[in-house]
Amino acid sequence: MELAEYHALQKLPSPWGTVYRKPGAAGLEEPYRLLANAVSGNVARALDLNAGVGLISLALKNLGADVLAVEERRASCRALQATAAGQGSIDVDCTLPWELSQTDFDIVALVLGAERGNDWVREQLAAAAYTLADGGTLWLAGSRKAGFERYLGWAREMLGSGEVVARNKDMRVAALQKRKVATKPAPLVNTIEAELRGKLLRFYTFPGVFSANEIDPASELLLEHLPKEVAGKEILDLGAGYGALSLPLALEGANTTLLEQSLTAVESARISFSRANATAEILYSDVDESLQEDKLFDIVISNPPFHVGGHVVLDVAEAFVAAAHSRLRPGGRFYLVANPFLKYDRWLQQRFGNVRELYSGRYRVLLSVKR
Numbered sequence: 001m002e003l004a005e006y007h008a009l010q011k012l013p014s015p016w017g018t019v020y021r022k023p024g025a026a027g028l029e030e031p032y033r034l035l036a037n038a039v040s041g042n043v044a045r046a047l048d049l050n051a052g053v054g055l056i057s058l059a060l061k062n063l064g065a066d067v068l069a070v071e072e073r074r075a076s077c078r079a080l081q082a083t084a085a086g087q088g089s090i091d092v093d094c095t096l097p098w099e100l101s102q103t104d105f106d107i108v109a110l111v112l113g114a115e116r117g118n119d120w121v122r123e124q125l126a127a128a129a130y131t132l133a134d135g136g137t138l139w140l141a142g143s144r145k146a147g148f149e150r151y152l153g154w155a156r157e158m159l160g161s162g163e164v165v166a167r168n169k170d171m172r173v174a175a176l177q178k179r180k181v182a183t184k185p186a187p188l189v190n191t192i193e194a195e196l197r198g199k200l201l202r203f204y205t206f207p208g209v210f211s212a213n214e215i216d217p218a219s220e221l222l223l224e225h226l227p228k229e230v231a232g233k234e235i236l237d238l239g240a241g242y243g244a245l246s247l248p249l250a251l252e253g254a255n256t257t258l259l260e261q262s263l264t265a266v267e268s269a270r271i272s273f274s275r276a277n278a279t280a281e282i283l284y285s286d287v288d289e290s291l292q293e294d295k296l297f298d299i300v301i302s303n304p305p306f307h308v309g310g311h312v313v314l315d316v317a318e319a320f321v322a323a324a325h326s327r328l329r330p331g332g333r334f335y336l337v338a339n340p341f342l343k344y345d346r347w348l349q350q351r352f353g354n355v356r357e358l359y360s361g362r363y364r365v366l367l368s369v370k371r
């Protein structure tokens, strides 16, 4: 896939209007469809709390609501902005659930982000409880295979009572009435201590980031296979998370640029760098869309994602390979780590004309050089 193709938005008709989608964006998975179909009532103000590309927002608008659509993942939020454009009554905010200041919504619609862990779900539910008006309804969607029953229990504890109102195979939608008082959520920041490249480092993570409680073993392995001398090098970290790869390199004197599409990860990286007295360019970006057009690097590193919205999707990893190639100077090197079941060699060979395996075991470390 070419980068232009990756970044292009596509139109998709839905019963509630045109939805825009793009590679790397979540929001058309089954729980979104089930909730969009189930939601009902006479609504003045609605919050779509994990909006994806905006399917549920359109359904809420069709109920007559003014909608606030919130989405923290950059790829989804870009498509969501296109879905909302021209719809008048849908406002979009690419922000985090715990940053919301508007309250008193009649309806909050929430597709649980269970694939991102319990702490993330807890914050999503806390934000729903806080932003709902007393007596308002939470419409909650998720999969039984991903803990829906347990999360419904949490929602009842935080908000009030409610039942399952729609189902399709493992998918469930419940509607709950808010009967309890809720305070503004304040997410716990987790601390990770780890020895990386011979230095004891500390990272700070907000809920919902990749590998929130320990450094990913694949990332550790990649760090061991990078050049010993990186001082003065310009390094691009694609899908940087909270900075597990970049921070050790920055502390060794590299000029690092981090690109990351998840805002909770971006905020985590910002704290981790500032508390380590390290500097970097940390950009909220869908692949390289936020990077200056002519910016080039000596080294690109990545532990690429292979899930979107809980499903295996390789569009983003393929776009990372394309971006790495276009962002390297001649002679520049792209280091990538992956699970052995992911066959990235073919893409690397096609783009770069060469690929070398530096390590093979539980993970593989691959290197391609830009000619």
Ligand code: SAH
Pocket (backbone or CB within 6 Å): 024, 075, 210, 211, 216, 219, 238, 239, 240, 241, 242, 243, 244, 245, 259, 260, 261, 262, 265, 285, 286, 287, 288, 302, 303, 304, 305, 316
């Ligand atoms: N480098 C980090 C994170 C690796 S996981 C580490 O080693 O710990 C892959 C990361 O890619 C995740 O943080 C995920 O949010 C990010 N990501 C997913 N899709 C992306 C996209 N379209 N653009 C940029 N980053 C993306």
